[in-house]
Amino acid sequence: MPVQTIKERNAGKVGVVTIGATQEQGGTRTSVVKIGGESSLPFLHFEGEMPNKPVIAMEVVDRVPEEWNDEVKNAFTGVLDNPVAWAKKCVEGCGADLIFLRLQSADPELGNKSPEDCVKTVKDVLAAVGVPLAVVGCGVDEVDNKIIPAVAEACAGENLLLGFASQENYNTIVAACMVHKHNLIAQTPLDINICKQLNILITEMGLTADKIVLDTNIGGLGYGIEYAYSILERGRLGTLQGDRMLAMPTLGTVGFEAWKAKEANVSIEEFPGWGEQKERGILWEAMTATALLQSGLDLLVMRHPEAVKLVQKNIADLMEPSSV
């Protein structure tokens, strides 16, 4: 029998953000990444366009992240104390689309590195890999307000993705992105109204919407992922209805959140009812990613190579055309 399928006609679409720049474009990247551009709900190819697939940025830290789970650290044995080698491994060994570099050692309590040292780390990583870079600070506002502008200036032309701008602290980093032509991560705490408000504040300063990526702050699997899920979904629905102040591509710190969960970390000896830890942890991270892909995440920041591999396959499956 004929089935009259329902195809939504959407007025708006997600803006496209380009990260990285090749030699012709004034940078040194061998590839650039474009995210966004969707004119439908995630992966509903039958009623809209999804010109760019979601991408995976792998996390690299400029200090040995002792606190990380052993299984994640084991996957990077020998390179954890060397961000350059670590980044290379992510790109060559795991096919990371971007490197997400955290300059944690600038934190006064974790090394107190100078802006010059931070710039050197970023430059070294840029020299070692050809993929675009996202660079974020250590989370201490006063420190980040020094190091991120220094990185922005020294890497002008590379079209980096810099973070984080928050409601309390956005002026300095927005200015650095505008002057040196980089992209910005606007971070808000699981609240669609604050998200919209921050976008308005940033664009009023003069940074255009096509330079902004939204980090609406996700919760990991088991720990508030449903809030993130619904906020991303509402953001996408708002975008499709034409709300331009929500129409930016989205980023989620999947690895960071997923590996906080008890379920990802405790050993089988401690919790026999939860099964073997390695596989459980990997799936915890991968599923945090795939669940949020269904609500509209464009850029996934991940850690474990096996989790990355699972998510890459899921994205490939979901990017196949569909018709109804």
Place this chain on the structure above:
Amino acid sequence: MALTGLDIFKLLPKKNCKECGQATCLAFAMALAASKTSLDKCPYVSEEAKETLGGASAPPIKLVKVGKGDKEREMGDEVVLFRHDKAFYHPTCFAIEISDKLTGAELDAKIEKINGLVFERVGQKVSVDFAAVRNESGNADTFAAAVKEVAAKCNFALVLISTDPDAMAKALEVAGDTNPLIYCATVENYEKMVELAKKYSCPLAVRGNGLEETAALVEKVSASYKELVIDVGTNQLSQALAELTQTRRLSIKKKFRPFGYPVISFTSKDNPLDEVIEASVFVAKYASAVVLKADEKAQILPLMALRMNIYTDPQKPSQVEPKAYAIGNVTKNSPVYVTTNFSLTYYTVEGEVSGSKIPAYIISCPTDGISVLTGWAAGKFTPDKITEFIKACGIEELVDHRNLVIPGAVAVIKGALEEKSGWKVIVGPSEASGIPSFAKTHFA
């Protein structure tokens, strides 16, 4: 589309007799529109109104039950496309496959393994839902023998997978009284399968190849039998997502009857990790049941967590009972942490406190299930309320000291809380993840 309260009101007797339990006919109409009551509560409603309302107020997706007694699971009866519009009500059921080629000790071991897929996390007990016996042998007697074993030993209800009506008939002879899901009726076998489903009054899965064939087949079957579950029969994930979306949209937005049933999906991958990832899409996107081969605890637990999360009612934050919880082998000198009774907040703190390996008490203040900062902003996590709860929860008898650790995010209440409660207040880390190192410095 469902009728509005006013549409329904026009068809009611307007006696305002209150016999339906509502104050007025209009109130009754409103309750009907919100699916909070049923039309049969009104003794005076006309036949004509019944017909109009029965059709229009019937749920867009039928509720179908599989299994009996404490093995019973409900599927379907959903009303929205997005959980933030209302809620998803009936969590996706997970079925784990068993091949009928397994016999004896191998079969027993498999059943044992599936029985073990029961988990405790964040204070809730959850489990898989069905054992799905597949007629892989192609032999009817072998199938029936395996089904009999599984029915006797498995703690979960059954899905019987065979397209051979003879095999299904034999399996139903041994397990038909357990209300298994019969999988499945196809274009070739549906007449015989419907007959079997009727004979044992079991739910029946109908599988077509794509939306049109499935709709056509459901039309034929539903003319005589309505306890159905549908399978659109697609293997490729993005196409399956498109079709799941359409079945849900058409049933809810257009009341398209052939799709007004719960949907069952099968994973297509061979590697269990890939399977589980594939299943995560089905959980988020409308599948009422998912059949998997993966059966390791570590593989199923993440799916359990996702299901719990996606099917949480967005309007009702989940809460823990407000009380003093002992974590580990506590003594009269153990430290005391205070937090709210929002499950997520409580279990995040609990995880870190138990991870710190230093036994402690956590007292969960009654904030109606909202988080620390929200509770503070809403006046539910204030020095007054915390003091009140310190007295009420009995912690003063449990410990000899009077030291209280508060979340770093509400450091501002320290002074007032000390004054009101008479306890010494220690400001803890603002993220629970900081608890282990905090505990080491302060209490080791």
